[in-house]
Amino acid sequence: MRARRFLIGLAIAAVLFGATGAKAFSPDEPLTDPALEARAQTLNKGLRCLVCQGQSIADSNAELARDLRVLVRERLAAGDSDDDVTDYLTDRYGDFILMNPPVKGANYVLWFGPVAALLVGGTAVFFAFRRTRASRLSGAGRGSASAPAPLTPDEQRRLDTLLDDDPS
């Protein structure tokens, strides 16, 4: 009787271990070679999960992201270079799969557009600022543009009548 209970316990343990074992041996498992695994992880961080788009395949739980992680590890294990792997994927999915789009063609706008916009805007602001300062300096004596001109006698008279004006 005790032997039977022991056997049942052993069977349950085997099932439990089998379950965790199966999980550990999923194809998403890290590569045994640490250098290769490090390369795989770096690559994964640079590859976009096309289903979720804002995430890399390293961060995503999506099915396709998992499949791509498996693919990256498989290709590295088969001796592919990092460039081979990214070329393989861009051949199929285009540059969009790269988190950092390559610096070429229309992507120049993407990379340097903001810098160019900043330069153009900065230059415009610089000249506008310089011009207003110059006109303020030159105009200070005449009391034009920047400082309000003193009231002419006419204006003063009008102001006085307005202030004295009876609402009735």
Next chain:
Amino acid sequence: MSEKPPQGPQQESGSQPASDGREQGSSRRRLLFVMAPLGFALLAGILAVQLLGGEPKKIPSALIDKPAPEFELPPVQGYDVGLSTADLRSGNISLVNIFASWCGPCLVEHPVLTRLAETTDIPIYAINYKDAPDNAARWLKRNGDPYARIGADLNGRVGIDWGVYGVPETFVIDGEGRIRYKHIGVLTEDDVQGTILPLIERLRQ
């Protein structure tokens, strides 16, 4: 009140040189007041189009005008023939539809594909993407099978070769087996009449 009319012009003529410079500055300022909202409106417009109209999920395929990837897939459970690249080079323009029983939108487009298969002689091939074998067979039995041939892509590897990132997707393949068009998402009757059939007509000429 009665003094006002003569005062106005008098005042302006008195301050002529100053008002000239002020005018120049104010016209420049007016230009700025027009340009700034205009620039903002342009930016807001682009963002609105991208946010509401544009479908960010639709990524242009890198495979357009390239030969269909080499593959050979086994049949779906209960079927005799699978699908391979050679089937796509038969000289006929054909469609390749990526579908799965677990994919809801695939069921939505299924009647459209069925009608297309019934009313035209365009062969519709299919890649059954990452499906459980018995689920795929049951789904086809329940909903009908408009496909000329189906290959079962159990691990999704052929799907990756085709640049698939979501089901359903539909490709137009010319007679030499080159990918000429990719439709992402549910294929509607409008897509068929407005895009797919005209494209096939053009390719046939």
